[in-house]
Amino acid sequence: MSQAFLLIFEFFKTGLFAIGGGPATIPFLMDMAKKYPWFTMHELSSMIAISESTPGPIGLNMATYAGFRTLGTFGGIVSTLALVLPSIIVILIIAKFLDGFQENRIVQAVFKGIRPAVTALIAAAVIDMIRVTLFTEEAGKVIPQYKGCILCVVIFALLQWKKLKKLHPAVWFLAAAVVGVVFRF
Amino acid sequence: MVELWNLYVAFFRIGILTFGGGLTMLPMLKYELVEKRNWITEDVLLDCYAIGQCTPGIIAVNTATFVGYKRKGVLGGIVATLGMATPSILIITVVAMFLEAMMSYAIVQHAIMGIRGGVCGLMLNTVYTLAQKSLTKKDPEGKLHLDKICVAICAAAFVLAFFTPIPTVLIIVIAAVVGVILDKVTGGAAA
Numbered sequence: 001m002s003q004a005f006l007l008i009f010e011f012f013k014t015g016l017f018a019i020g021g022g023p024a025t026i027p028f029l030m031d032m033a034k035k036y037p038w039f040t041m042h043e044l045s046s047m048i049a050i051s052e053s054t055p056g057p058i059g060l061n062m063a064t065y066a067g068f069r070t071l072g073t074f075g076g077i078v079s080t081l082a083l084v085l086p087s088i089i090v091i092l093i094i095a096k097f098l099d100g101f102q103e104n105r106i107v108q109a110v111f112k113g114i115r116p117a118v119t120a121l122i123a124a125a126v127i128d129m130i131r132v133t134l135f136t137e138e139a140g141k142v143i144p145q146y147k148g149c150i151l152c153v154v155i156f157a158l159l160q161w162k163k164l165k166k167l168h169p170a171v172w173f174l175a176a177a178v179v180g181v182v183f184r185f
Numbered sequence: 186m187v188e189l190w191n192l193y194v195a196f197f198r199i200g201i202l203t204f205g206g207g208l209t210m211l212p213m214l215k216y217e218l219v220e221k222r223n224w225i226t227e228d229v230l231l232d233c234y235a236i237g238q239c240t241p242g243i244i245a246v247n248t249a250t251f252v253g254y255k256r257k258g259v260l261g262g263i264v265a266t267l268g269m270a271t272p273s274i275l276i277i278t279v280v281a282m283f284l285e286a287m288m289s290y291a292i293v294q295h296a297i298m299g300i301r302g303g304v305c306g307l308m309l310n311t312v313y314t315l316a317q318k319s320l321t322k323k324d325p326e327g328k329l330h331l332d333k334i335c336v337a338i339c340a341a342a343f344v345l346a347f348f349t350p351i352p353t354v355l356i357i358v359i360a361a362v363v364g365v366i367l368d369k370v371t372g373g374a375a376a
Contacts, residue, residue: 023308083246090240094240114340119339154306
């Protein structure tokens with residue numbers, strides 16, 4: 001039961017502070033992977049892939065998946081509800097009392113500060129994830145997993161090409177899975 | 186009652202037909218809420234969406250709560266949000282169960298290792314796109330330039346996040362305070 005409360009607490013916190021949608025939840029999930037035995041950083045990267053390739057907002061999908069990994073179906077439901085609760089509370093208050101919320105000068109100043117910081121938080125989380133998934137440490141030496149690194153760089157490069165940018169993420173994951181099977185990652 | 190049910194169904198549909206979340210769902214919202222059901226005007230939708238983006242929480246959920254509230258009050262807000270969350274809960278639970286059972290096959294493990302490399306590439310691109318959006322400003326001629334203040338905040342936040350154990354929440358709070366202080370110091374010229 002105490003696990004359920006911890007899940008609720010962590011996802012409520014994520015919902016309250018993850019500003020800017022799906023990817024903004026990744027730094028928080030990364031914190032959870034380090035702090036609790038719920039899921040590993042490796043599992044987090046599969047969670048991201050699945051959340052991006054299935055219907056539904058990424059943030060909600062990741063909450064359901066992380067909760068499921070921790071406490072089964074019950075955990076999935078509880079985490080997702082905990083994630084949306086702050087939104088419901090905050091939005092209802094804003095909708096009721098604050099007209100012209102987004103034109104408010106203080107609100108604009110706050111977001112002027114937060115937006116670049118969120119970019120930094122996501123960047124730090126992604127670099128952390130790359131370090132864990134594409135590099136292994138043996139006897140104090142960092143060894144890159146060459147196949148994974150090459151695939152990562154190739155996909156990033158291809159994504160800079162306008163025509164490929166619009167492809168659905170699931171297409172990329174499918175291609176990556178095929179490459180993984182063919183080249184025995 | 187019927188109206189609440191309709192609200193739930195509409196957002197269930199939006200949830201199940203949206204891939205990716207937040208930014209990709211605007212066309213879906215427009216089709217379901219403005220064109221098909223005539224519940225709100227496009228202007229109100231864009232307002233909801235703007236507020237959804239600059240309030241805590243997932244953009245998709247915030248927008249659902251806001252539209253639901255506009256339509257049917259507090260209960261409407263809650264029902265719309267639950268409608269949006271239901272497909273995620275159902276689909277992910279089934280997929281997760283299925284995957285756990287498949288994990289012992291070697292071919293599945295190779296596929297997952299490949300996918301992990303792919304995720305890293307895609308996430309790198311997400312960060313790159315995000316940086317282009319959040320660290321630049323338009324000059325009067327519409328050209329994009331690096332915004333020095335934003336770059337400084339981003340660099341400082343990165344150092345804190347990557348090299349110190351300071352919690353994520355605290356970094357966001359500090360950034361918000363810095364934003365307000367900058368506004369006071371510059372008299373709004375930076376905003």
